[in-house]
Amino acid sequence: xxxxxxxxxxxxxxxxxxxxxxxxxxxxxxxxxxxxxxxxxxxxxxxxxxxxxxxxxxxxxxxxxxxxxxxxxxxxxxxxxxxxxxxxxxxxxxxxxxxxxxxxxxxxxxxxxxxxxxxxxxxxxxxxxxxxxxxxxxxxxxxxxxxxxxxxxxxxxxxxxxxxxxxxxxxxxxxxxxxxxxxxxxxxxxxxxxxxxxxxxxxxxxxxxxxxxxxxxxxxxxxxxxxxxxxxxxxxxxxxxxxxxxxxxxxxxxxxxxxxxxxxxxxxxxxxxxxxxxxxxxxxxxxxxxxxxxxxxxxxxxxxxxxxxxxxxxxxxxxxxxxxxxxxxxxxxxxxxxxxxxxxxxxxxxxxxxxxxxxxxxxxxxxxxxxxxxxxxxxxxxxxxxxxxxxxxxxxxxxxxxxxxxxxxxxxxxxxxxxxxxxxxxxxxxxxxxxxxxxxxxxxxxxxxxxxxxxxxxxxxxxxxxxxxxxxxxxxxxxxxxxxxxxxxxxxxxxxxxxxxxxxxxxxxxxxxxxxxxxxxxxxxxxxxxxxxxxxxxxxxxxxxxxxxxxxxxxxxxxxxxxxxxxxxxxxxxxxxxxxxxxxxxxxxx
Amino acid sequence: xxxxxxxxxxxxxxxxxxxxxxxxxxxxxxxxxxxxxxxxxxxxxxxxxxxxxxxxxxxxxxxxxxxxxxxxxxxxxxxxxxxxxxxxxxxxxxxxxxxxxxxxxxxxxxxxxxxxxxxxxxxxxxxxxxxxxxxxxxxxxxxxxxxxxxxxxxxxxxxxxxxxxxxxxxxxxxxxxxx
Ligand SMILES: Cc1cc2nc3c(=O)[nH]c(=O)nc-3n(C[C@H](O)[C@H](O)[C@H](O)COP(=O)(O)O)c2cc1C
Ligand code: SF4
Ligand code: SF4
Ligand code: FES
Numbered sequence: 001x002x003x004x005x006x007x008x009x010x011x012x013x014x015x016x017x018x019x020x021x022x023x024x025x026x027x028x029x030x031x032x033x034x035x036x037x038x039x040x041x042x043x044x045x046x047x048x049x050x051x052x053x054x055x056x057x058x059x060x061x062x063x064x065x066x067x068x069x070x071x072x073x074x075x076x077x078x079x080x081x082x083x084x085x086x087x088x089x090x091x092x093x094x095x096x097x098x099x100x101x102x103x104x105x106x107x108x109x110x111x112x113x114x115x116x117x118x119x120x121x122x123x124x125x126x127x128x129x130x131x132x133x134x135x136x137x138x139x140x141x142x143x144x145x146x147x148x149x150x151x152x153x154x155x156x157x158x159x160x161x162x163x164x165x166x167x168x169x170x171x172x173x174x175x176x177x178x179x180x181x182x183x184x185x186x187x188x189x190x191x192x193x194x195x196x197x198x199x200x201x202x203x204x205x206x207x208x209x210x211x212x213x214x215x216x217x218x219x220x221x222x223x224x225x226x227x228x229x230x231x232x233x234x235x236x237x238x239x240x241x242x243x244x245x246x247x248x249x250x251x252x253x254x255x256x257x258x259x260x261x262x263x264x265x266x267x268x269x270x271x272x273x274x275x276x277x278x279x280x281x282x283x284x285x286x287x288x289x290x291x292x293x294x295x296x297x298x299x300x301x302x303x304x305x306x307x308x309x310x311x312x313x314x315x316x317x318x319x320x321x322x323x324x325x326x327x328x329x330x331x332x333x334x335x336x337x338x339x340x341x342x343x344x345x346x347x348x349x350x351x352x353x354x355x356x357x358x359x360x361x362x363x364x365x366x367x368x369x370x371x372x373x374x375x376x377x378x379x380x381x382x383x384x385x386x387x388x389x390x391x392x393x394x395x396x397x398x399x400x401x402x403x404x405x406x407x408x409x410x411x412x413x414x415x416x417x418x419x420x421x422x423x424x425x426x427x428x429x430x431x432x433x434x435x436x437x438x439x440x441x442x443x444x445x446x447x448x449x450x451x452x453x454x455x456x457x458x459x460x461x462x463x464x465x466x467x468x469x470x471x472x473x474x475x476x477x478x479x480x481x482x483x484x485x486x487x488x489x490x491x492x493x494x495x496x497x498x499x500x501x502x503x504x505x506x507x508x509x510x511x512x513x514x515x516x517x518x519x520x521x522x523x524x525x526x527x528x529x530x531x532x533x534x535x536x537x538x539x540x541x542x543x544x545x546x547x548x549x550x551x552x553x554x555x556x557x558x559x560x561x562x563x564x565x566x567x568x569x570x571x572x573x574x575x576x577x578x579x580x581x582x583x584x585x586x587x588x589x590x
Numbered sequence: 591x592x593x594x595x596x597x598x599x600x601x602x603x604x605x606x607x608x609x610x611x612x613x614x615x616x617x618x619x620x621x622x623x624x625x626x627x628x629x630x631x632x633x634x635x636x637x638x639x640x641x642x643x644x645x646x647x648x649x650x651x652x653x654x655x656x657x658x659x660x661x662x663x664x665x666x667x668x669x670x671x672x673x674x675x676x677x678x679x680x681x682x683x684x685x686x687x688x689x690x691x692x693x694x695x696x697x698x699x700x701x702x703x704x705x706x707x708x709x710x711x712x713x714x715x716x717x718x719x720x721x722x723x724x725x726x727x728x729x730x731x732x733x734x735x736x737x738x739x740x741x742x743x744x745x746x747x748x749x750x751x752x753x754x755x756x757x758x759x760x761x762x763x764x765x766x767x768x769x
Pocket of ligand 3: 573
């Protein structure tokens with residue numbers, strides 16, 4: 001047994017730190033004693049320069065170049081950490097493990113990310129060592145396609161790409177269509193602008209996705225698979241290419257897989273930065289080399305997909321779940337989760353949260369547990385205002401619903417969606433109109449323009465929001481937003497247009513008073529909408545340092561040295577400079 | 591947030607005829623790539639990616655050559671190029687500045703960084719400075735939201751930024767670029 005330590009080095013520019021440590025180890029003749037590995041995704045993005053030591057399972061964060069000597073001394077030579085103690089990230093006991101009452105979850109909590117950060121993603125042997133490709137071997141030997149589908153049905157797995165469609169049904173449909181040629185597509189176009197779950201899976205455990213796709217190929221009777229991956233993810237592409245090559249060398253892809261008469265291969269196709277291409281029919285058009293425009297469904301891709309052939313499309317995370325389900329059984333999987341939402345879900349927890357990063361939690365955990373236990377609460381212990389899930393297709397959820405268990409239906413009932421897993425925490429400094437504007441602007445930018453409800457409705461709604469945010473809104477604008485939004489939901493051709501109004505409608509539902517305040521009182525309580533903010537100087541705090549007066553670009557501030565200053569509102573252009581420069585907190589936003 | 595609107599080449603018709611008459615040689619790497627992909631259906635986007643990898647953008651001459659090689663109308667090729675945000679019709683600067691406009695960065699002031707960069711560089715999104723040193727673009731979530739707001743200059747990531755820090759960062763590249 002190789003019992004050398006594995007040192008994972010992860011940081012934004014992994015190169016530097018890696019090279020330095022490598023050199024040092026070579027100099028000290030220690031290089032043979034450890035494995036050294038670059039790493040990128042840790043789910044601990046709040047920290048820079050992270051080093052993880054395996055099997056000790058210690059994570060050291062924010063290590064500087066000067067500390068490399070100490071690191072080698074303490075971690076590699078002595079195995080006793082003293083000086084670097086403060087930099088140890090609490091051992092990998094996720095807060096969740098302490099907090100859930102259900103013993104079961106403790107151990108089975110990482111399903112999709114089971115290998116990420118543990119194995120070297122560029123070495124197929126490490127995947128195999130952790131039971132990789134065993135499910136495939138078992139299936140090819142013992143299972144008929146119908147048995148695979150039966151197992152998936154028992155598991156209760158649903159699509160992780162946003163829609164939550166039962167996976168077994170999709171597979172069954174595609175299997176039942178008669179055709180000599182069929183395709184399997186993995187949707188790795190991850191379009192939510194605040195999320196990177198799929199990328200982490202592809203970078204951290206590419207073989208799990210390949211294995212899921214090969215099993216799908218066997219089940220539905222396809223010989224060719226495609227992974228449609230964003231060109232913006234170069235490392236994921238590189239890792240996938242390596243993984244495919246190695247799988248071919250091992251006879252896991254190509255002709256006669258594992259000596260059976262089943263043949264299957266996978267190729268990559270790159271996206272080119274269009275959000276709408278995440279929609280399945282647009283994605284198919286894009287793989288065909290065309291402009292990525294959606295087309296009406298039915299016919300669904302399972303009947304008529306890529307080059308008009310029956311096509312199975314699933315999301316990255318969906319595929320990554322498949323090998324585990326088939327290895328451990330559908331019954332095992334269905335024990336994890338909540339009502340009709342089984343298994344775990346990976347979320348990209350960001351925004352005003354202490355521990356920002358990827359978390360994988362069992363369905364049914366409450367939002368509060370995710371945000372306050374796993375995520376550690378808000379930065380600066382500020383007050384929670386809302387959490388946004390589902391990205392541009394989702395909505396905000398206010399504090400009173402924080403005890404809602406996470407599941408497809410529960411989130412939908414709140415006017416949001418599970419989506420692909422973006423979860424953005426907001427505090428009192430975030431303006432709900434501004435947030436709605438951000439998402440709607442995104443949808444308008446990304447609308448393909450094919451159908452008018454989305455193209456025109458989106459632009460209309462956006463111009464109303466803009467009007468409200470500069471203080472020109474009228475009360476009837478609120479009704480207009482709702483009626484246009486509802487029309488878009490009903491009449492748009494694809495999911496983009498159908499869900500684009502969600503961020504607006506959900507903020508309206510829960511924060512209508514904030515909209516009214518913008519309209520009636522011309523006030524933005526979060527101080528975000530620039531035109532509505534009024535800057536003033538608190539005379540009790542101002543010590544008359546004159547800094548703000550010097551920095552004000554339009555000379556709106558007057559006052560004598562060492563005496564409280566005042567802002568002339570008729571001159572002020574609301575640039576915020578005085579607010580930012582005052583060291584005494586004397587400039588206030590009203 | 592404004593998206594870069596790729597404007598079609600503003601070359602005069604005369605020039606186009608000139609290009610037509612002139613056969614430009616393609617680098618071997620690209621020729622091999624096209625040969626490999628030529629008969630695969632749906633190859634256009636993959637070939638355009640390769641072109642952009644080599645030139646940094648999609649030069650009109652090359653698009654014309656590809657139209658010929660693949661036997662696809664130039665209009666269709668331009669239709670595809672302009673649909674996808676990633677394909678560029680103009681040569682980018684030596685240092686590509688990408689401002690993250692993902693949700694986390696937006697909430698933490700990504701827009702302020704963008705405005706400040708526009709001021710400092712005197713260009714808008716999609717523009718390139720006259721000296722060819724910097725070009726400016728927006729991107730969505732570069733996957734380090736914990737460091738928001740984030741910008742990238744070529745492949746270097748700068749996190750936890752405030753607009754006050756920008757002049758110094760730009761200065762470093764400017765110096766490097768002028769050396
Ligand atoms: C505008 C739009 C964008 C989408 N983006 C993605 C995406 O980035 N990734 C994804 O897996 N599914 C995305 N989907 C959902 C896909 O159309 C499709 O439902 C999904 O890939 C099916 O896989 P699943 O059943 O495993 O979830 C998007 C849908 C729409 C309407
Ligand atoms: S809803 Fe929007 S994105 Fe979808 S087809 Fe219509 S215009 Fe295009
Ligand atoms: S907000 Fe700007 S313009 Fe107004 S007083 Fe302050 S510095 Fe001057
Ligand atoms: S939103 Fe900017 S890095 Fe994620």
